[in-house]
Amino acid sequence: MRLTTPPAPAHPSLHPAPAHPSPHHASARPSPQPASASAHPSPPPTLAPEAVRRAALAAARDAEAADRDRRLTPEVVAALTAAGFDRHFVPVADGGRAGSFADLVEAVALVGEGCASAAWCAALYAAHGRLAGYLPGPARREIWGGGGPVRIAAAVTPPAVEAVATAGGWRLTGTWAPASGIDSADWVLLSAWAPQPDGTRDSRLFAVPAGEGTVLDTWHTLGMRGTGSHTLRLDGVDVPEHRTLSRERLAAAEPAEPGAARCHALPYPFVAALMFAAPVLGAARGLLADWTATAPPGSAEVLTRASAGIRAAGLLLDGAAGRADGDGITPLAVAENVRDSITATELCTEAADRLFRAAGSRAHATGDPLQRRWRDIRTAATHAMLRFDLAAQAYGRAVLGS
Template identity: 45%
Template sequence: MTVAAHPVTADLGAVPRTAELRAVASRCADRVERERRLPAEVVEALRTAGFARHLVPARWGGEEGTFSALLGAVAEVGESCASTAWNAAVHAILGRMVSHLPEKGRQEIWGEGPDGLFAGSIAPAGEVRAVDGGHRLSGQWPFASGVDHASWTLLGAMAPGPEYRFFMVPRTHYRVLDTWTNVGLSGTGSNAVALDDVFVPGYLSFAQAELMAGTAAEKATCLRVPFKLVNGLTFVAPVLGAARGALRSSAARLAVKTEITGGAARANPAVHTALARAGAEIDAAQLLLERAAAAADSGTAGALERARAPRDFAFAAELLGAAVDRLFRIGGARSQTTADPVQRAWRDVNCAAGHAVLQFGSVAGVFTTHLMDGVHKDV
């Protein structure tokens, strides 16, 4: 088929587009948190920056971009607003997930362009009945980040069989429930959606097993990566940015702070130790994430990389959490004011680190089993 030309073009490796979104996000950060969702001007800047199309197939007008570029762009935005960065990452990865739909579904989703913003609640929820031509869905699905401005939402559910499947549902077919009141990442608008006996045709559904295996019909490398190689990257990239922003803010304040003793904070060895350790933890996390992104981009990642990536995502989240904890403490009472960027980063990073895919204990066994099995075979 012929795809019409689309006016929005963006290379997420290029600073100007990402810089524009970062500037808007920084200006609106207080409003984002206060309103618990992204305002229209942030949404439009996010769309224009090209996140939605970054992992969309080229034949539908997308970029077929790299995970390395996505990591860098999301982290850059996260330095100013972790909630905006979180939504940017979610919209990008959902474009990659939708590539698993049958051809007719992809045509319906992207036939008018690759810049639609999608939300997702992919953990199994609700109720599903198989009917002629598809399924009927009812119930509630929580934590659909960015759902207020999304045109479609991808929902996970257990279909008869049982079979874990995903269903793409247009905005006109569900209600958004105002449920997101979390203390961190409060501007992500991760509200719930409710469906009442909604019909979803078969061409707007695919099996979770296809996503996990990376068996999309589209041929681009970014679309055929086993999901565990990249899923955690979506949630830890904003955390990397938030931690970097906290380090920058802390250093700027401590450089001019006068301590209760009358001495300069910049002369206090404890300040140097805290900043240096936090900086090292952030750099170490970034190196782990860059390695994981490069492995996904290579198209040749094997069993080791599939076992190691989830471990690295979770460990990076732990490192970043330790860094912002350190910065929060060294900042004293000033870092605890509600308008301070360090306390916001502290809340955002710690809440993000609680995401299921970033729990170290739940991913450690996959890596250690691979390690021990490999050692056993070598003995």
Template identity: 45%
Template sequence: MSSTVSVPVDDLTAVTTPLTDAAALARADAARADAEQRLDPATVEALCRAGLPAHFVPARWGGAESTFAQLLSDVALLAEHCPSAAWCAALWAAHGRFCAYLPEAGQQEIWRHSPRTRIAAAIAPPSGTARRTASGWTLDGTWQPVSAVTHAEWVLLAAAEADTAGPALRVFAVPADRLVIEETWDAVGLRATAGHTVLARDVHVPDHLTLDLAEMLAGRSAPGRSRSHAAPAQLAGGLMFCATAYGAARRALQLWTHWAVTPSGSTGRVRAAAPALATTLATASARIEAAGLLLERAARRADAGTVTGVLVASNQRDAAVAAQMLADAVGELMRGGSHMLDARGELHRMWRDVHTVAAHAVLRVEGAATAFAAAATDGER
């Protein structure tokens, strides 16, 4: 990828594509979306036209069946313009991958009209209960937060099987209009992602719209499954989450650099000429670019590497460390100067969004480090 420093603050792209059209529309609405905590329907439709919900959908349903590397690139680009839009797009893509594990009849029901069906999910931790019936399951429970649920057409919900000895857990695909959505999302960052609370009350789910949670997370290979559908959830989960932080951090660097190289109104000097600011520019840009290299390598491994416990743990480690590096870099950009005085500015918004992504449980360094140490130790035995 090109250097993040060299991109002018107002340069969107020289080539118009459905993806860049979606990015431009999302950027124009980003401040309002953040303030009102919801994406505009026009932005959502543009993300669909750009193919994000269809990214991992099997080709037989008209989907792209694409790669993790391409999703990283697409989501990071979107996040430079609106991290909330990028986060929703990444999740719609990821959940399409999960739905590819449903029985054939379930896949047909979800994608029979379009591969661009928007799917939200609440998988971890599981909540609620499901009771077996003669014609399927009855689902009850409350799940929160459920990102991107406001504009979702289907929702994947993980629940425990009632009257089952042991931790039997299943995933249920439910049409969004059969669920109750309580608007409870009011976060510091990613404010327009609408991670509201979802309630299911005596919702019937037929067998063809449910599957075993462990099987879905394992991502086992099978005849007819593409590489993206044969990857364990942990191999690329952190990578897909961190893509939003990567793009938002690149945008923060663009904004800060534009400020730093603009002559000061009082002195006429370029701020970046000061040793302290030059150091900030060098270290923050290096951290962001290094994080990008970690994520790009993790994406290549997810797309082509031999799946082992060490590989999965390495990708978990790299995504978590990259998220921490991005948060540290953007935090460094925010220290000092007038940035802290502009709570409604774009740089401040990017700062909030990057830190919100980095706080996600999947990207916690401690958990990733524990998993990596265990895998590395086992590999040495």
């Protein structure tokens, strides 16, 4: 890995500029301040350039180990935590930053240049902190009241488990998967059905200390192995009512408190695909840099097409992050964010395929970073939130009304 050492004011690329320019990284933007920030002490900084760079370098150094061991090394987890990914979207009142999506996308992509799995976990540490920010105050105080770092995993796919009502709460028994980063998580958000007195069922999220479950070693995959997205099993775990959240509230972005920051006033579809696309962008940039360093003769066309696609993907995600951080929420803006995030993922996947084919048989060797990056990109792009049919449906409804 070719790493430059001097820090710069913004998150620089992990790679020096090749003979042909690679996608640039925008300068860091200030995090938007929540409406209630004046009532609380200044939040601790998150995603400071030097801290993010240290995390990115650690992720690059341990990428092969993460791929081999199917989990991030403790050093990488510590570096991501020190950079503040877990606190980036936590409400200011709970000790977080309530930060911007632009800053997060930039930082996640930089980490992804070295290790897509580390970038995925970094993005989800932030994303799950944002989701937990919708919980009632007592639950948030349980999670963040200690003042230290808190990493939150989640398995929030459509529920397959039905909770059992108890006095003052619910009891959960079942399995949930995949749960990225569960090995290093302090808490976990789990989806389950909550039966209602009228016979209906409410789809809810339940916040559970990760230590109350058992991790089952089930994550054996083509790529993104280092995410450690294993299965979590709970056997009769009681969850108080205040540690539950209706998914309807989450989808509608109904904050737990008035005067919420912009990042807590966005419906889930507005930013979900964006969070998953950022690691793919970083991995594609890393693949391009590695490929360029050993480019075979006569490869100018491959380089040009691939670099242009990755550059375009970065611009699409910059635009999506800008809409998320901007003013107003419209059905069209939500649909544009879904469209652009998923299209960016497709552009990165196409570029990765092009580069991997052009690298020849040597890229297929065990341990070659090109094949690891290609496997990671291909695996990440299959995530349910990155399906192009979702983008087409959302955009078609917003523009055509059908």
